[in-house]
Amino acid sequence: xxxxxxxxxxxxxxxxxxxxxxxxxxxxxxxxxxxxxxxxxxxxxxxxxxxxxxxxxxxxxxxxxxxxxxxxxxxxxxxxxxxxxxxxxxxxxxxxxxxxx
Numbered sequence: 001x002x003x004x005x006x007x008x009x010x011x012x013x014x015x016x017x018x019x020x021x022x023x024x025x026x027x028x029x030x031x032x033x034x035x036x037x038x039x040x041x042x043x044x045x046x047x048x049x050x051x052x053x054x055x056x057x058x059x060x061x062x063x064x065x066x067x068x069x070x071x072x073x074x075x076x077x078x079x080x081x082x083x084x085x086x087x088x089x090x091x092x093x094x095x096x097x098x099x100x101x
Contacts, residue, residue, distance in 0.1 A: 001078075002030035003101040007092045008066055009036055015069060022073060031078035033099060036066045037091035038083070059083050 006021040008014045018034060025032045041059040048054065063083030070081050084091040 002028055003033060003099055004030050005033045005035060005092065005096040005099070005101045007036070007088060008034050008069070009062075009088075010065060018069070019073070022075065022077070025077055025079075031080075032075070033095065033101065034066060034070055034079065034081045035092050035095045036062050036081075036083050037086055037088040038062050039085075039087060041085040059085055 002025075004021045004025050006018050008018045018032075021032050024030065038058050041057050043055060043057045046054045046056075060083075063081065066083065067081045070079065082095055084095065086094075
């Protein structure tokens with residue numbers, strides 16, 4: 001099966017690229033693999049009232065945001081969403097190599 005790998009972030013230009021990748025995948029019968037990357041995965045703790053406390057990582061937040069965007073596309077074709085830690089360009093290439101794209 002053909003595979004399209006597209007880097008995506010919260011930027012409108014990357015979301016436009018993702019939409020274009022979806023259109024190409026539909027035409028060529030390909031799967032789409034959305035990749036987001038953060039240079040440094042940092043964990044943060046947010047203290048609420050009383051004993052309420054939330055812990056999250058920048059990588060988890062990035063993946064959740066991208067997954068929400070991808071869901072909003074209502075895709076019916078095969079796709080994956082991956083969040084990686086490292087330089088975005090290197091992570092995009094590594095993921096493409098990893099899936100044999």
